[in-house]
Every structure is written in C-alpha cells, then in structure tokens.
Amino acid sequence: MIQQDTKELEERAIFVMREAKTKFKNVAAMWSMGKDSTTMLALARKAFLGKVPFPVIHIDNGIDFPETYAFREELAKKWKLDLIVAKSEIKPELSGFACCGANKTVALKRVMEEHGIDALIVSIRRDEHGIRAKERYMSPRDKEFKWDYKNQPAEIWDDYSSKLDAKGHIRVHPLLDFNEIDIWQYVKKNKVPVNPLYFSRNGLRFRSLGCTHCTVALKSDAKNVDDIIKELESTETEERSGRSQDKEKMYTMEKLRALGYF
Amino acid sequence: MFEKDIRPIADALWKDQSKQNWEAFGTSLKKSGLKYYRIVFEAGKLEKQDDLRTSYAELYDAKEKLVAKIPIFMTDGANVEGATIYLKGLLNLNR
Numbered sequence: 001m002i003q004q005d006t007k008e009l010e011e012r013a014i015f016v017m018r019e020a021k022t023k024f025k026n027v028a029a030m031w032s033m034g035k036d037s038t039t040m041l042a043l044a045r046k047a048f049l050g051k052v053p054f055p056v057i058h059i060d061n062g063i064d065f066p067e068t069y070a071f072r073e074e075l076a077k078k079w080k081l082d083l084i085v086a087k088s089e090i091k092p093e094l095s096g097f098a099c100c101g102a103n104k105t106v107a108l109k110r111v112m113e114e115h116g117i118d119a120l121i122v123s124i125r126r127d128e129h130g131i132r133a134k135e136r137y138m139s140p141r142d143k144e145f146k147w148d149y150k151n152q153p154a155e156i157w158d159d160y161s162s163k164l165d166a167k168g169h170i171r172v173h174p175l176l177d178f179n180e181i182d183i184w185q186y187v188k189k190n191k192v193p194v195n196p197l198y199f200s201r202n203g204l205r206f207r208s209l210g211c212t213h214c215t216v217a218l219k220s221d222a223k224n225v226d227d228i229i230k231e232l233e234s235t236e237t238e239e240r241s242g243r244s245q246d247k248e249k250m251y252t253m254e255k256l257r258a259l260g261y262f
Numbered sequence: 263m264f265e266k267d268i269r270p271i272a273d274a275l276w277k278d279q280s281k282q283n284w285e286a287f288g289t290s291l292k293k294s295g296l297k298y299y300r301i302v303f304e305a306g307k308l309e310k311q312d313d314l315r316t317s318y319a320e321l322y323d324a325k326e327k328l329v330a331k332i333p334i335f336m337t338d339g340a341n342v343e344g345a346t347i348y349l350k351g352l353l354n355l356n357r
Contacts, residue, residue: 062344063334065354066299069347089341197354204357212301212334212346213317217357 002179006186013040013174014047016137017121019160020172021053024119027172028084028112031056033068033075034209035194036123039183040175041079042192044121054121055082057111059104062087063211071195078193086111105145112169121172127179128239135173136161143167180239181232188225199223208239266293268321272330279337279345287332288348296329298322300355301346315342319349326355 020027029044029052031037044052058072076083088107112120126133134149138160141147153161161170178186187194197206204217218237222228271287303317321330336345 062336063346064344066346066349066352067354070350087343089343197357201354201357206357211344212356213303 002181003185004177004179004182006182006189009178009182010043010046010186012177013043015158016160016172016174017044017047020119020121020138020170020174021048023160024170026115026117027054027119027121028115028117029054029056029121030108030123031058031072031081031083032123032209033058033064033071033195034123035183035187035192035198036125036175036178038075038194039178039186039192040121040123041075041081042186042190043174045079052079052081055084055115057084057086057108057120059086059088059107059111061089061103061211063213065195065197065209065212065215067197068195068209071193075193084111084115109145117169119170119172121174123175124173125175125178125180125183135171135176137173137176139171139173141169141171145169147171181229184225184229184232188229194225198228200227207237266290266295268294268296269330272321272332275332279333279335281336281338284336284345284348288350291348291351294329295323296321297324297353298326298355299349299352301334302331319346320355321352322355 029037029040031041041052041056044054056076072083075081086107088103111117124132124135126135131149134152136152136155138155139147139152140161155161175183186192195209197209199205200220200223203219203221205220205222206215207218207220209215220231222231268287268290271283271290275283275287299322300320301317302320315333315335317334318331319334320328321332323329334344334346334349336343
C-alpha cells in the first residue's frame, strides 16, 4: 500500500475544511465513529483552534456495536462535540440494504432540512471504493440528494465549486486523498482516539466498521496501531471486504451514492 | 462484586421488547457481572423486517460462559428499532 506524506495530506484537509466553513452558512459533518470520520474531527480541531465549530451528525439505525455507542459518548463529551443523533428506521422495503441506502438517506434528508445544512463534510477516501474515486473535494448534490457523477466540475488550481442548486447542498470531502494506511499513520502520529473494535481479539478484527449486521471480522493479529500499519504494508485484502453491501453487484455502491448515500 | 441474575429480565424481553423493559435491562446489566456479547445473525443480511426479529445477542460472563440470550430490537407499536445501545459496556465476541 502506498504511503504518503501525512503532513501534506493534513494541510490539504485543513484547507478544504476552512474553505467550506468560509463559503457556506451551515456546515455539518457526518460522524460514524470509525477511524476516518474521527480523524476528520481531529483535523477539524486542528483547523479551528481546538474546537469542532460545526455540528456532527450520527445516523443511528439502532444496531451499531455497543462499543461504538460508548465511543460516541466518550468522545462527544471529551471534545465537546455538538452531536446530532438522527434515528434511522429499519425498513427493508426501502432498500436491499436494510440499514444503509435509502433508510439512512431518509434520516439524513430529515436532519439536514431541520437544521438548514447547506454543506456536509463526509470522510470518504478515494481508495475505499471505485465509485468514491470519482468524487471531488466539493461535490454538489441536488435537492433530492442525487449526485450527477458524469457531470462534475473540474477542481483545477484548488478552485472548488461552491455553487448551490436551489435547495441542494455540497458534499465536502477533506480526506479524499488519504489512503487507509495514511489514516493509521495520522492516528499514530497525532494520538487520535479510535474505536477499540479495530484491534484484534482471538485472531480477528474489524477493518471497516458498519453496524452489527453488515460488518464481518477479518483474520488479523493486529492488537495496536503499529501492528495495523505493519499489516497494511503487506496486505492484499480489500479494506471493505468485511462489509456486506460491497459484496453485492459492483455497481450497487455507485447506485447508492448517486441516490444520496454517504 | 454483587452480581444480579439477568435471566428473568432476558426472559421478559423475549415476551415484550418495550422501551420500559429495555430500560430495566440496561440498569440490571451494570450490576450483572456480564462482560461479553455476541451478535447471532443467521439470516446473513437483513432483507425483511422479520430478519431483525430472528437475530439475537448472546451474553457471556467474564469467563466467557454463556449466561443468557436476548433479542436486539425494541418495539414501539408497529415500529421495530434496533436496541444494541442497551448492551453498552459489554465487549464484542464476534471477533
């Protein structure tokens, strides 16, 4: 796995978040309590003098891991986060992915409308999934949350799109250039707290965290951040191989994102 | 350490997954001495509402001995919600 200069990645992520905070009225960030979104919050604290200056949203389907809920409460208190918990109903008839897809998007639409949010920081990375590689740092969504990935603005010379459709919003992606191993290098260097489920127990660990029903543990002996970095230097397994929605048809994720999934 | 038997509350949860019963479970869990949980989900993935109803959690003590099984959902009228937040404090055995 290619490792990059975390200082350079940090500077870009901070620049993108500051740009978003300046350009938009009501910025919010998605927080799943995973390594990426927690790293994003750590970066936001660096960008804005030790405080996350926007609300963080957790779309809660009620079947997250208990450790994830405990981590949420602990860090929200420690970092004084303005946490919004949006309950997502489990209605399989809305989507094949009972706890993702349309169910989560419905909850997100509701909370964004309630709070008048016009820019949403999401911690996706290009190396996670083919469809995520098509994203921009600032990516417009229409009022139905739809993403026209075939017609996106170019982002040359750090000129990001901040044009808003009527009632649409912008997705902001400060971690787009990070690789999985860069995240862990950043976690190590900056002592970012992480969900304990990432560490091995009985020869198994979770490499990508979703809810209890879509996340499967993978074989690993990595018991700390150093072990994880060492493991990633030589792994040939995909990061999201333990996540069930990615095992569906290859274009399912593309369809989900085009419809507003994050 | 005072350990409270969680089994009667687990039985009550199988009969009625109301918020009230879940709150009582959450309170008792703290005094139960239980340490681990395992999510058992035989359907593989959620495709219909009933798949959630058939999944459950196994609760284990500090010696990893199975103590009780509980549902992992809460009912509120016709609505079904996940209730894994009430297992907070326990450690995962699925890995």
